[in-house]
Amino acid sequence: MIYDVIVVGGGIAGLMAAIEAKSDTSLRVAIVTKGNLFKSNSSLASGGINSVLDKNDKEGILKHINDTLKGSYGLADKKAVTYMCEQAPFIIEKLSDYGVEFDKNEDGTIAQRSFGGGSSKRTCYVGDKTGSAITQALIKKAKIVGVEFLVNNFVMNITKMNNKVSGIVVIRRFDSSVMVYPAKSVVLAGGGYAGLYRGFSTNAQDYTGDILSVALRAGLALKDMEFVQFHPTGFIKTSYLVSEAARGEGGYLVNSEGERFINELETRDVVSQAISKQIAEGKKVFIDLRHLTPEHIESKLPSLQKAALMQAGVDVTIELLPIKPVAHYTMGGIEANMTKTAIKGLFVCGECAVNGIHGANRLGGNSLLDGAVFGELAGKNALKYSKNKEFLPIDYNIVVKDQQKVDFIFDQDTTKNFNSMRISVGKTMFELAGIHRDKKSLFKALDYLQYLRRESGTLHCIDKGRNNNVELISILELQNALEIAQTVVLSARKRKESRGAHHRDDYTQVNNEYKHSILINELKKGFYKVWLQKNNLLGYLRRAIANNN
Numbered sequence: 001m002i003y004d005v006i007v008v009g010g011g012i013a014g015l016m017a018a019i020e021a022k023s024d025t026s027l028r029v030a031i032v033t034k035g036n037l038f039k040s041n042s043s044l045a046s047g048g049i050n051s052v053l054d055k056n057d058k059e060g061i062l063k064h065i066n067d068t069l070k071g072s073y074g075l076a077d078k079k080a081v082t083y084m085c086e087q088a089p090f091i092i093e094k095l096s097d098y099g100v101e102f103d104k105n106e107d108g109t110i111a112q113r114s115f116g117g118g119s120s121k122r123t124c125y126v127g128d129k130t131g132s133a134i135t136q137a138l139i140k141k142a143k144i145v146g147v148e149f150l151v152n153n154f155v156m157n158i159t160k161m162n163n164k165v166s167g168i169v170v171i172r173r174f175d176s177s178v179m180v181y182p183a184k185s186v187v188l189a190g191g192g193y194a195g196l197y198r199g200f201s202t203n204a205q206d207y208t209g210d211i212l213s214v215a216l217r218a219g220l221a222l223k224d225m226e227f228v229q230f231h232p233t234g235f236i237k238t239s240y241l242v243s244e245a246a247r248g249e250g251g252y253l254v255n256s257e258g259e260r261f262i263n264e265l266e267t268r269d270v271v272s273q274a275i276s277k278q279i280a281e282g283k284k285v286f287i288d289l290r291h292l293t294p295e296h297i298e299s300k301l302p303s304l305q306k307a308a309l310m311q312a313g314v315d316v317t318i319e320l321l322p323i324k325p326v327a328h329y330t331m332g333g334i335e336a337n338m339t340k341t342a343i344k345g346l347f348v349c350g351e352c353a354v355n356g357i358h359g360a361n362r363l364g365g366n367s368l369l370d371g372a373v374f375g376e377l378a379g380k381n382a383l384k385y386s387k388n389k390e391f392l393p394i395d396y397n398i399v400v401k402d403q404q405k406v407d408f409i410f411d412q413d414t415t416k417n418f419n420s421m422r423i424s425v426g427k428t429m430f431e432l433a434g435i436h437r438d439k440k441s442l443f444k445a446l447d448y449l450q451y452l453r454r455e456s457g458t459l460h461c462i463d464k465g466r467n468n469n470v471e472l473i474s475i476l477e478l479q480n481a482l483e484i485a486q487t488v489v490l491s492a493r494k495r496k497e498s499r500g501a502h503h504r505d506d507y508t509q510v511n512n513e514y515k516h517s518i519l520i521n522e523l524k525k526g527f528y529k530v531w532l533q534k535n536n537l538l539g540y541l542r543r544a545i546a547n548n549n
């Protein structure tokens with residue numbers, strides 16, 4: 001099968017991109033997902049999506065721009081942030097047209113709640129199931145306009161010819177065959193890598209940055225990888241997210257002495273570090289909703305109320321809910337300039353991309369917006385690029401290598417356990433490259449990750465069946481995860497300061513020598529180049545190549 005536009009990822013960014021690309025009905029557009037279509041971080045998003053609702057409210061939009069820039073600690077791109085905040089009212093209108101029923105005020109206008117780091121109430125929501133409501137409406141819309149869905153296809157690599165994209169290589173999970181889908185343009189919308197912190201993350205365990213490693217192998221640079229956002233409030237045992245909506249609706253944070261110790265609506269990095277300090281002092285931390293009426297909790301936070309009861313045995317209307325900070329969102333990703341990359345015909349959007357919005361820290365509610373706005377733009381760019389282009393030849397060297405990799409995993413026997421390795425990656429990342437890091441912990445982390453990466457290359461399936469082989473995909477995901485974990489640690493080691501979500505115990509202050517992004521690419525397997533992006537000739541050339549795309 002061949003497509004004019006292939007979109008990898010069925011979250012908010014991928015769906016918006018595909019719908020937009022399909023606005024030219026003559027184009028064949030497909031979305032590829034590695035699992036079920038409804039399984040994405042987008043569908044888990046609970047609290048809401050930020051937007052000023054009146055497109056003529058210049059002052060409100062300026063505040064949104066300024067809050068986002070402030071939240072980024074100097075590392076956002078003002079042009080991209082301005083574009084996003086100005087597009088936001090149009091996006092909310094579009095989502096409403098596609099069938100998203102945002103909660104309303106009594107007068108029928110869209111209701112908005114407060115979110116951390118926001119200087120005004122601008123988060124639109126559907127109870128505490130905003131992401132699920134949005135993805136369901138977008139899936140419906142994509143089906144209506146004729147987007148095709150290639151679910152359960154695990155993307156291994158992209159192929160290119162003379163620096164122009166020519167298709168993707170996937171494993172069809174149904175029978176483990178390696179397949180190629182030629183395409184004139186490809187949009188990568190494969191989500192983030194917070195799942196690397198397995199056991200300490202709100203993300204599913206398979207959100208470990210597959211698509212970032214695809215980009216690395218294609219020769220692209222990753223950017224801002226050290227910035228991993230810890231959400232202040234996850235359940236102690238299951239890491240289930242207590243959405244910021246809980247604090248936005250008036251919830252308090254209290255310690256075991258019953259004291260409130262932080263302004264609950266500070267940005268996530270500030271609140272997470274304050275909680276981590278309390279925990280280090282031997283105190284427990286709770287979210288306290290007891291002063292809200294049961295009706296208010298039931299109508300605004302129904303999922304949280306249910307999950308607290310089912311997973312933690314806590315009735316939040318009368319009891320305190322114990323919490324801990326958990327890895328939640330990753331600001332780093334594939335370097336891009338307004339969705340364009342250095343490979344022609346290859347566009348990126350959503351959490352896997354760095355379009356210059358979040359810098360060192362993301363504001364709650366800005367991620368769904370980023371995904372929707374830049375997803376739409378990526379779709380437009382892919383459509384424009386694909387028009388009047390011919391299909392390019394596939395580089396079969398890549399396909400053969402991928403086939404050999406799969407055969408190798410099937411062919412031999414092993415006594416090694418990939419699952420225990422996955423758990424070790426999570427623990428290592430949390431303990432040595434988590435909310436707090438320093439030179440010693442990062443060296444230790446790197447050492448261990450290098451060892452695990454070597455070991456992961458010797459893993460084989462115990463189950464040799466080719467139909468829906470979960471082990472095969474888990475091994476490939478683990479190999480990708482280790483490639484990406486190393487980029488996080490190396491970038492964290494390079495940034496000798498504390499900024500936003502990156503806190504170094506050995507360099508506790510902001511140092512303006514580092515008021516630049518860090519870029520990393522992999523020269524050959526296991527050998528990385530890491531550098532500070534300054535506005536030098538190289539930076540200028542990279543932007544020029546992307547702009548020319």
Ligand SMILES: Cc1cc2nc3c(=O)[nH]c(=O)nc-3n(C[C@H](O)[C@H](O)[C@H](O)COP(=O)(O)OP(=O)(O)OC[C@H]3O[C@@H](n4cnc5c(N)ncnc54)[C@H](O)[C@@H]3O)c2cc1C
Pocket residue numbers: 008009010011012013014032033034035039040041042043044045046047048049050130131153154155156189190191192202203204210211241243328329349350351352364365366367368369371
């Ligand atoms: C619990 C939770 C609550 C959140 N709440 C909010 C909120 O209230 N507001 C907000 O703004 N943000 C929130 N976020 C963050 C936000 O949901 C995500 O950042 C955003 O949805 C990412 O969207 P995306 O389209 O980039 O990727 P995702 O929605 O993560 O989708 C990734 C897609 O890529 C596909 N994929 C990945 N790897 C491969 C591969 N190898 N082959 C094929 N396909 C692949 C997956 O199958 C999936 O379809 C929350 C996140 C979580 C986890």
